[in-house]
Amino acid sequence: EAGVVQSPRYKIIEKKQPVAFWCNPISGHNTLYWYLQNLGQGPELLIRYENEEAVDDSQLPKDRFSAERLKGVDSTLKIQPAELGDSAVYLCACSKGTEAQETQYFGPGTRLLVL
Amino acid sequence: ELKVEQNPLFLSMQEGKNYTIYCNYSTTSDRLYWYRQDPGKSLESLFVLLSNGAVKQEGRLMASLDTKARLSTLHITAAVHDLSATYFCAVPSGNTGKLIFGQGTTLQVKP
Numbered sequence: 001e002a003g004v005v006q007s008p009r010y011k012i013i014e015k016k017q018p019v020a021f022w023c024n025p026i027s028g029h030n031t032l033y034w035y036l037q038n039l040g041q042g043p044e045l046l047i048r049y050e051n052e053e054a055v056d057d058s059q060l061p062k063d064r065f066s067a068e069r070l071k072g073v074d075s076t077l078k079i080q081p082a083e084l085g086d087s088a089v090y091l092c093a094c095s096k097g098t099e100a101q102e103t104q105y106f107g108p109g110t111r112l113l114v115l
Numbered sequence: 116e117l118k119v120e121q122n123p124l125f126l127s128m129q130e131g132k133n134y135t136i137y138c139n140y141s142t143t144s145d146r147l148y149w150y151r152q153d154p155g156k157s158l159e160s161l162f163v164l165l166s167n168g169a170v171k172q173e174g175r176l177m178a179s180l181d182t183k184a185r186l187s188t189l190h191i192t193a194a195v196h197d198l199s200a201t202y203f204c205a206v207p208s209g210n211t212g213k214l215i216f217g218q219g220t221t222l223q224v225k226p
Binding site (some may be wrong): 031033040041042044045048060072091093095101102104105107108109111 | 150155156157158159160161163174203205211212213214215216218219
């Protein structure tokens with residue numbers, strides 16, 4: 001089966017510009033996660049969706065970040081406006097169900113550089 | 116608040132040697148995950164440990180979980196260059212599915 005698809009893979013923007021990332025999870029995987037990974041650190045959860053519902057967005061900086069998963073499949077994560085500190089890798093992951101023991105499968109990530 | 120700590124954070128070793136990476140976590144959990152990440156790549160699931168005393172092995176890697184000690188180990192046997200990567204452990208936070216990751220251990224295996 002195809003893995004998690006993310007685009008773009010790389011993005012360079014100037015600060016204060018908007019940027020959007022797209023994720024297509026593995027078919028049939030109902031739970032979708034967006035993680036932020038800073039250099040030399042482990043991923044940190046930004047938001048978790050069960051189908052189209054955001055069930056945990058407590059770590060999402062809502063003043064500039066937004067996310068949607070309108071039909072419970074693809075998802076987009078947006079930053080507006082971007083700041084220098086947003087430079088990081090944004091990882092999308094998915095799991096089949098909603099149980100805590102479900103293995104999460106990660107996409108290749110979008111590497112963002114804000115200048 | 117759940118905290119996950121790995122040590123060492125960086126490990127340089129010769130091919131053929133054995134070593135162990137440790138993962139400690141601060142609150143009760145009966146499951147733990149190990150992932151591998153190559154430079155510029157995403158995370159690849161290595162092991163899912165689902166109960167106290169669980170042990171899993173794949174090739175030269177063996178992972179174990181002691182839920183009472185809140186400790187998992189990833190043991191490397193007779194390391195080879197292909198094992199060079201960063202290894203993360205991760206623990207679910209409650210029943211939410213949210214994973215808390217350790218800082219990662221970067222393994223460098225020298226010929």
